[in-house]
Structure formats: structure tokens, C-alpha cells
Amino acid sequence: MNFDLFNIIFIVVLIIMLLTFVFIIVMIFFPKIRGKIMSHQIKATKYMIDEAQDDLTDIATKTANIVKDGIKITTRAIKEGLSENNIFCKYCGESIVEDSKYCKKCGKKIISKCAG
Ligand SMILES: [Zn+2]
Numbered sequence: 001m002n003f004d005l006f007n008i009i010f011i012v013v014l015i016i017m018l019l020t021f022v023f024i025i026v027m028i029f030f031p032k033i034r035g036k037i038m039s040h041q042i043k044a045t046k047y048m049i050d051e052a053q054d055d056l057t058d059i060a061t062k063t064a065n066i067v068k069d070g071i072k073i074t075t076r077a078i079k080e081g082l083s084e085n086n087i088f089c090k091y092c093g094e095s096i097v098e099d100s101k102y103c104k105k106c107g108k109k110i111i112s113k114c115a116g
Pocket of ligand 1: 089090091092093094103104105106107108
């Protein structure tokens with residue numbers, strides 16, 4: 001009884017291995033069949049995208065916003081790094097170019113150091 005069960009399991013495993021082997025051989029030597037299977041997978045992907053379109057749009061929008069904020073911060077850092085002659089407005093604290101006459105944020109007159 002016990003021996004028979006192991007025999008059946010052995011044969012089943014052997015058949016599965018053989019089918020897998022045949023499947024791999026067919027995949028390698030018959031590109032037409034492989035293409036048909038692949039086209040089914042592409043169709044499945046298409047249906048998946050159609051089903052999840054709202055979620056995908058949501059993800060894309062959120063990612064775009066995160067990237068946008070990142071670019072803003074980076075751009076500002078580069079701008080401030082490149083303009084070495086920046087001073088800070090004593091009224092509002094905004095970073096402004098040293099030789100400008102008025103603050104771009106609060107509009108108050110800047111008293112330059114060099115003016116005396
Ligand atoms: Zn100001």
C-alpha cells in the first residue's frame with residue numbers, strides 16, 4: 001500500500017518534469033507557439049492596465065508632484081549656490097542680489113554697503 005503511493009507520486013513527478021522539459025523545448029525551437037503565448041501575456045497586461053487605470057493615473061500624478069517639489073528645491077539650492085553676491089533683506093529676510101535697489105519680495109529699499 002505504502003509502496004504503491006510512492007510509486008504514484010514518483011510517476012506524477014516524472015510526468016510533470018517531462019512536460020516541463022517538452023514545454024521548454026517547444027519554447028526554444030518553435031518561435032510561433034512562443035509568440036502566441038507571449039501575445040496572450042501582452043493582452044493580459046493590457047487588460048490589467050485597463051482595470052488599474054485610475055490607480056496608475058493616481059500614482060503617476062503623485063510621483064510627478066513629488067518630482068516637481070524636488071526639482072523646485074534643487075533649483076533654488078543651485079540658484080542660491082551660484083549667486084555668491086546675495087544678501088538678505090533686513091525687513092523680510094528674503095535672499096536678494098547684492099546690487100539690487102529694492103527687495104523683490106517686500107519692495108522696500110535696500111541700503112547698499114558700498115553706498116556709504
Ligand atoms: Zn524684503
